[in-house]
Amino acid sequence: MAPCFVFSSYVLRAGVRKCRVGAVPVLVSLSWAYLISVVSDREGVEKVKSWREPLDKILSDYQSFPIECGATLGYNNLAITLSNMGYGVIQKHSSHTILNGKKLYRDLLDFFGVELVRQVFGGEALICNINRLCKWEMVTPERYALLQCFAGLPSETMFSGEQVADCMEQKLQSLSQSEVRRAKKQVAEELSVTQAQLDILVQRYNIHPFWRAED
DSSP, X not given: XXXXXXXXXXXXXXXXXXXXXXXXXXXXXXXXXHHHHHHHHHHOHHHHHHHXXXXXXXXXXXXXXXXXXXXXXXOOHHHHHHIXXXXXXXXXXXXXXXXXXXXXXXXXXXXXXXHHHHHHHOSGGGTTHHHHHTTTOOOOHHHHHHHHHHHTOOHHHHTOSSOOOOHHHHHHHHHHTOSSOOBHHHHHHHHTOOHHHHHHHHHHTTOOOOOBOOO
8 A cells, every 4th residue: 555644844843744645644753853953963064955955845845745646556756766876676576666775775874964864764774665665665754755855856756647767678678679680698788787687677678579699
């Protein structure tokens, strides 16, 4: 079941505002104003400045978007965007976008600082939760907000009824339509994947194997 966000205000005032991303209401107790002030003190104002304004905008969007705005069925634009940024993992057993949680977590630490990331995501032992976000399985919005800010993804695109382009699919489609016939090894090298991963990709994207037979 997709999550529903009931988001406590991140400015200093009482009350909660609803933002729908599914159907199960959850109260988020995180005080953003307090947390970000602590992070500012510990991480330094200049470092925080780079993401503070975009994050404020995202959190404001979450509170002001209509209740109909929610989790998208069959895809997750945040996960696809992060995959396009180089965090994607090719796995045969999953139809969902899978991310390299360990690599992403390390880069989040560099981007936001240790304090904020640990407050929101927990320690490294909990990085498996990043891939639960790809399936809209997490109900609290702060993790989505931080990843969205990191990815530079507008909220309108995040919850859009139109799926963002998958860069790997586009490259594969382009190669399949090329007049130049390549061997399977050459196709895999151009995509920077193994031949086994190439087999997974053509199955995932419903592309008939188009490479020429090896001599």
